[in-house]
Amino acid sequence: MANATLAIGGAISLVLAIPIVGSLIPDVGAGSGTWSPLDQTEWKQLQASTNTPVKIHFTLKSKDAYLPEQNLPEAVWGIKTSPAKFMQERPNLYTPSGKLPYAVVTLGFTIFSPICPHLGCRYNYDAAAKIFACPCHGSQFDYDGKHIAGPAARGLDPLPLREQNGQAEVTWIRYQPTIPNRIVVSYSN
Numbered sequence: 001m002a003n004a005t006l007a008i009g010g011a012i013s014l015v016l017a018i019p020i021v022g023s024l025i026p027d028v029g030a031g032s033g034t035w036s037p038l039d040q041t042e043w044k045q046l047q048a049s050t051n052t053p054v055k056i057h058f059t060l061k062s063k064d065a066y067l068p069e070q071n072l073p074e075a076v077w078g079i080k081t082s083p084a085k086f087m088q089e090r091p092n093l094y095t096p097s098g099k100l101p102y103a104v105v106t107l108g109f110t111i112f113s114p115i116c117p118h119l120g121c122r123y124n125y126d127a128a129a130k131i132f133a134c135p136c137h138g139s140q141f142d143y144d145g146k147h148i149a150g151p152a153a154r155g156l157d158p159l160p161l162r163e164q165n166g167q168a169e170v171t172w173i174r175y176q177p178t179i180p181n182r183i184v185v186s187y188s189n
Contacts, residue, residue: 034061034171035162035164035169035170035171036058036059036060036061036074036169036170036171036172037058037164037167037168037169038056038057038058038076038167038168038169038170039056039057039058040167042054042055042056042057043056043078043168046078046079046080046109047080049080050080051080051143052125052127053077053078053079053112053125053132053143054077054078054079055075055076055077055114055125056075056076056077056078056111057073057074057075058074058075058076058170059071059072059073059074060072060073060074060172074114074172075114076111076112076113076114076159076170077111077112077114077125077132077156078109078110078111078112079109079110079112079143079144079145080108080109081105081108081109081110081144082105082108083103083105085144086104086105086110086144089142089144089146090104090144090145090146090155092154092155093158097181098181098182100158100182102160103160104158106160106161106162106163107161107162107163107168109161110144110145110158110161111158111159111160111161111170112132112145112156112157112158112159113156113157113158113159113172113173113174113175115157115174115175115177116134116136116137116139116152116177117139117147117152117153117154117155117156117157117175117177117178118134118136118137118139118150118151118152118153118177118178119136119137119177119178120177121134121135121136121137122134123135123139123141123156130142130143131143131148132145132156134150134152137150137151138150138151139151139152141155141156145157145158153178153179153180154179154180154181154182157173157175157182159171159172159173160173
């Protein structure tokens with residue numbers, strides 16, 4: 001009886017050990033996001049704009065753990081800027097402690113995550129006041145995403161942008177809210 005119990009326990013342990021060990025091995029490509037193409041009409045509006053941010057929609061392809069892949073509608077905010085101007089307005093993004101692992105100005109534009117860095121609400125652009133304003137707790141940001149008022153601990157979070165086969169693409173990154181440093185919580189995968 002003892003031998004049978006040991007044999008069954010060993011078999012159960014082996015069956016459980018395989019997925020447990022497999023879950024400890026990171027996925028190939030983990031830690032980097034997938035690229036999603038931006039809406040072409042809105043991208044052209046951004047290219048034609050002078051000093052007005054443009055909300056650009058896209059479909060975010062997301063896979064979370066064991067759930068099936070999802071196609072979620074999302075949007076980002078884009079501004080037209082130059083690297084020199086943006087570096088002057090947001091120098092904290094270029095210091096060693098704030099430097100991001102991607103260019104924040106690409107193709108003459110910066111793309112901002114639509115999530116307020118305070119507690120994760122979605123902000124909007126107030127054209128009359130010429131600011132980005134969060135309706136939840138009152139954080140405000142200027143055209144370049146610099147924090148100017150409210151409880152947010154940092155400015156708006158830029159996202160990676162690239163041109164691929166004639167199309168603008170963005171990678172979705174979620175940063176930890178409420179802290180001054182940008183810590184990546186997740187990429188869309």
